[in-house]
Amino acid sequence: MSFYDQIEIEDMIFEPATRLFTYPCPCGDKFQICLDDLKDGEDVGVCPSCSLMIQVIFEPEDLEQYEKELE
Incomplete structure (x- = not known):
């Protein structure tokens, strides 16, 4: 599979309402x-x-902070 780029999760924008990361x-x-x-x-x-x-x-533990935003 060919990727346009590799992006760190912290460089993406998280939208809690849609649960989507965007870039x-x-x-x-x-x-x-x-x-x-x-x-x-x-x-x-x-x-x-x-x-x-x-x-x-990303690392799986990186996702914990985004899960907290949903609470």
């Missing part, structure tokens, strides 16, 4: 990956407008 895509849209997918070990963020994908770099 700007060169096409003008945003790469997206869901918190639940990350918890399941998925690490591929996709752009809904183009074919680009990013790999999200």
Whole structure:
């Protein structure tokens, strides 16, 4: 699988209402990956407008702080 880039999770924007992490895509849209997918070990963020994908770099314990934002 070929990735456009590798992005650290702390460089992404977390939106608690949608449980999505986003990151700007060169096409003008945003790469997206869901918190639940990350918890399941998925690490591929996709752009809904183009074919680009990013790999999200994180450790499972990194997700705890985002879980707390949902409480």
